[in-house]
Amino acid sequence: xxxxxxxxxxxxxxxxxxxxxxxxxxxxxxxxxxxxxxxxxxxxxxxxxxxxxxxxxxxxxxxxxxxxxxxxxxxxxxxxxxxxxxxxxxxxxxxxxxxxxxxxxxxxxxxxxxxx
Amino acid sequence: xxxxxxxxxxxxxxxxxxxxxxxxxxxxxxxxxxxxxxxxxxxxxxxxxxxxxxxxxxxxxxxxxxxxxxxxxxxxxxxxxxxxxxxxxxxxxxxxxxxxxxxxxxxxxxxx
Numbered sequence: 001x002x003x004x005x006x007x008x009x010x011x012x013x014x015x016x017x018x019x020x021x022x023x024x025x026x027x028x029x030x031x032x033x034x035x036x037x038x039x040x041x042x043x044x045x046x047x048x049x050x051x052x053x054x055x056x057x058x059x060x061x062x063x064x065x066x067x068x069x070x071x072x073x074x075x076x077x078x079x080x081x082x083x084x085x086x087x088x089x090x091x092x093x094x095x096x097x098x099x100x101x102x103x104x105x106x107x108x109x110x111x112x113x114x115x116x
Numbered sequence: 117x118x119x120x121x122x123x124x125x126x127x128x129x130x131x132x133x134x135x136x137x138x139x140x141x142x143x144x145x146x147x148x149x150x151x152x153x154x155x156x157x158x159x160x161x162x163x164x165x166x167x168x169x170x171x172x173x174x175x176x177x178x179x180x181x182x183x184x185x186x187x188x189x190x191x192x193x194x195x196x197x198x199x200x201x202x203x204x205x206x207x208x209x210x211x212x213x214x215x216x217x218x219x220x221x222x223x224x225x226x227x228x
Contacts, residue, residue, distance in 0.1 A: 043218040090159050101213045102148040107159030
């Protein structure tokens, strides 16, 4: 799991806290993604950062704020979360090949977030 | 809205048999489909990609088919082993992009 690392691996926070999730990729990729994985639900794409685009899923609440300072690092800033935000947050990266999409995404191990 | 359905029930098979997992979709015309494997407590790992103009792809003991008329993909693991036990996710993607839409996954258990 040295390709894409995520910290922390586990996080428990209250609804009034502010915290940040960190993702770092060591693969030389140029696109990074945040996903949310809740129990019994499919992975939900939250945000995409790449040289070509910045995508934000309209269904993601504003209490989630992404930051991508460079192509190797991606953050997810959290504030005033709700208990239903408890989930596994996965980061992924890919190399844009320009072949029409379908580039392999490499996932990190995820941050297990619990909101009390 | 887009909908992707995978076997909702867990799939238990005997070692050595072929496991077949299904992925059906509606309200979507994907340019490609990917299959990922996810183990407990870990992120998904890419297995195979198949594009809309391809019928079948193989990689070692893995085979995936893609029928855009039926809007279905089948994922086969031949000569299954206990180490193949995991959750398998299908994901659909648009032409020219990498914004994936995932299914809920099928949990496979290979028993001795």
